[in-house]
Amino acid sequence: MALEVDIRKQLNGFTLDVAFTADTGVTALLGASGSGKSMTLRCIAGVERPDEGKIVLDGQVLYDSEKKINLPPQKRRVGYLFQRYALFPNMTVLQNIGAGLSLERDASVRKEKQRSLLTRFHLEGLEARYPRELSGGQMQRVALCRMLAGEPEAILLDEPFAALDSYLRWQLEREVRNTLAEFSGVSLLVSHDRGEVYRMSGRVCVLNAGSSEPVVDTSKLFERPKTLQSALISGCKNCAHAELLSPGIVRVPDWNLELICEPSGAGGATHVGVRAHYILPCAPDAENAVRCRILDITDDVFSRVLTLLPPGAASPLRSELDKERSKDFRVGDEVCFVLPKEAIMLLGDAVENE
Amino acid sequence: MEQLIEILKSLDFSPLWISLKTGLVATVLCFFLGIWTARWVMRMKKRPKALVDGLLTLPMVLPPTVAGFFLLLIFSLRRPVGEFLYASFSIKVVQSWLGCIVAASVIAFPLMYRNARAAFEQVDIELIYAGRTLGMTERRIFWRVVLPSAGPGVVSGTILTFARALGEYGATSMLAGNIAGKTGTISQRIAMVIQNGDYATAGVWVAVILIISFVIVVLMNVFADSRLKNVKRW
Numbered sequence: 001m002a003l004e005v006d007i008r009k010q011l012n013g014f015t016l017d018v019a020f021t022a023d024t025g026v027t028a029l030l031g032a033s034g035s036g037k038s039m040t041l042r043c044i045a046g047v048e049r050p051d052e053g054k055i056v057l058d059g060q061v062l063y064d065s066e067k068k069i070n071l072p073p074q075k076r077r078v079g080y081l082f083q084r085y086a087l088f089p090n091m092t093v094l095q096n097i098g099a100g101l102s103l104e105r106d107a108s109v110r111k112e113k114q115r116s117l118l119t120r121f122h123l124e125g126l127e128a129r130y131p132r133e134l135s136g137g138q139m140q141r142v143a144l145c146r147m148l149a150g151e152p153e154a155i156l157l158d159e160p161f162a163a164l165d166s167y168l169r170w171q172l173e174r175e176v177r178n179t180l181a182e183f184s185g186v187s188l189l190v191s192h193d194r195g196e197v198y199r200m201s202g203r204v205c206v207l208n209a210g211s212s213e214p215v216v217d218t219s220k221l222f223e224r225p226k227t228l229q230s231a232l233i234s235g236c237k238n239c240a241h242a243e244l245l246s247p248g249i250v251r252v253p254d255w256n257l258e259l260i261c262e263p264s265g266a267g268g269a270t271h272v273g274v275r276a277h278y279i280l281p282c283a284p285d286a287e288n289a290v291r292c293r294i295l296d297i298t299d300d301v302f303s304r305v306l307t308l309l310p311p312g313a314a315s316p317l318r319s320e321l322d323k324e325r326s327k328d329f330r331v332g333d334e335v336c337f338v339l340p341k342e343a344i345m346l347l348g349d350a351v352e353n354e
Numbered sequence: 355m356e357q358l359i360e361i362l363k364s365l366d367f368s369p370l371w372i373s374l375k376t377g378l379v380a381t382v383l384c385f386f387l388g389i390w391t392a393r394w395v396m397r398m399k400k401r402p403k404a405l406v407d408g409l410l411t412l413p414m415v416l417p418p419t420v421a422g423f424f425l426l427l428i429f430s431l432r433r434p435v436g437e438f439l440y441a442s443f444s445i446k447v448v449q450s451w452l453g454c455i456v457a458a459s460v461i462a463f464p465l466m467y468r469n470a471r472a473a474f475e476q477v478d479i480e481l482i483y484a485g486r487t488l489g490m491t492e493r494r495i496f497w498r499v500v501l502p503s504a505g506p507g508v509v510s511g512t513i514l515t516f517a518r519a520l521g522e523y524g525a526t527s528m529l530a531g532n533i534a535g536k537t538g539t540i541s542q543r544i545a546m547v548i549q550n551g552d553y554a555t556a557g558v559w560v561a562v563i564l565i566i567s568f569v570i571v572v573l574m575n576v577f578a579d580s581r582l583k584n585v586k587r588w
Contacts, residue, residue, distance in 0.1 A: 047483040073486035086484035090502035099498075102489045150489055 007053030031207030046073035079152035100149030278343035377520035388466030414464035418524025453530030473507025
């Protein structure tokens with residue numbers, strides 16, 4: 001089963017231009033807020049209409065501007081989990097779940113299904129409650145249950161954990177992950193949280209100001225992002241303009257450095273990126289060692305963030321160390337740090353490439 | 355005191371029944387028309403929406419006599435529409451109870467329409483989206499999701515509509531006239547007896563109107579407080 005999306009829509013301030021294919025399993029749409037993720041989901045669900053393009057789910061055309069096809073949301077068999085769940089406040093848990101079974105005409109079958117869903121989502125005993133009488137976790141279970149009741153072929157999750165605090169979030173995330181693992185269709189998860197995306201999805205599509213990048217394996221995005229935008233959104237703290245001098249040597253003017261890097265796959269690189277936790281103190285004679293001045297030390301919850309300035313550099317580097325390892329450093333110290341060759345990511349620029 | 359009892363004994367109560375009947379029928383009419391129109395206008399594009407909304411709200415801001423003038427232009431027996439209605443269906447709007455209903459409905463309609471629309475517009479759009487993705491028909495979404503969520507606004511709109519229809523004077527007097535026992539509403543009766551200098555009888559009718567209006571306002575507050583019991587609102 002696959003969901004093919006290729007749509008364009010003019011929005012306030014930018015144009016949504018998204019093209020990707022999501023296969024069975026969880027695919028994430030990762031992007032900053034306002035990058036058009038939710039709008040993409042709405043277009044797929046059919047509650048918003050793209051200006052042009054095509055959406056195909058498992059061979060069935062949901063939308064095609066050329067053939068003038070635009071199936072109403074009721075006929076798309078696409079489930080939608082809303083950020084704030086959108087449970088009907090005037091209906092009980094049982095009625096909410098029943099709403100998801102609107103397409104089931106036979107009343108006895110509907111009753112039967114309602115029962116088995118209640119059991120499956122551990123909602124027994126809550127049938128008669130109203131949404132406002134439920135905890136956040138219960139609300140999410142009702143919403144998941146209601147969405148899956150209609151046996152959709154694809155499900156769309158719109159930042160399902162954005163409104164939760166971190167403790168509850170972890171627990172609910174696990175529940176959703178289990179539910180998604182049992183689901184046999186296409187799941188599309190929208191998120192701006194890279195950790196969530198890493199934990200929940202197998203494939204990921206980065207959205208940047210309305211434009212999508214090719215879908216890649218989630219682990220690839222974090223290990224080897226290909227563009228500056230993916231590197232930034234995957235949490236890379238050190239990115240700068242770079243020139244490739246020869247295969248394996250790159251010059252970074254902002255840091256006033258020439259660095260040795262892996263020679264492979266560097267066509268069209270315009271930037272480099274180095275993740276903060278790879279920049280570590282080292283011996284002065286190591287490869288890619290740089291003597292830096294410590295500009296600032298900031299304590300984070302379990303680590304310490306050091307702002308480092310290489311000699312003659314215009315912009316600083318950021319290093320993240322565990323507290324034990326960094327306890328002797330003081331602001332103003334000059335210390336050797338290494339930017340390991342394997343950790344230097346050569347990046348293209350998605351915007352400039354267009 | 356004795357004078358009051360004397361007045362009550364000889365009082366013709368027909369204005370009360372005529373006003374209540376007119377108010378009820380006009381409210382039922384406005385309820386369905388108002389809700390239907392609100393939905394229709396909400397689906398319109400921005401520009402035509404502003405125009406249509408303006409036209410529909412006009413009876414509320416116009417002097418009722420101006421509305422009455424237009425109604426006469428339409429329904430007078432010497433005008434095409436009025437003549438046609440009378441000749442073909444024996445329907446007579448002028449100088450009849452039907453005229454009371456038409457006048458009260460036209461004047462009270464904007465209250466229902468505007469309140470219903472405001473109530474519908476504050477319904478969370480995600481609830482409607484949810485209904486659609488769950489396969490609910492548009493009709494079902496409206497009756498099961500939108501209307502319950504908009505309930506309090508719709509109820510207060512209905513009560514206001516009834517209050518306005520009950521007390522309508524200007525357009526009614528022009529279109530339906532003041533025929534005792536037929537089109538003589540409370541407000542028209544008050545005006546008439548005052549012209550005759552009968553302040554005591556006027557006072558009795560004023561008291562009746564005061565009581566009804568007060569009950570309506572209290573009812574509104576009760577509904578506004580209870581709202582939808584199972585929804586948290588500020």
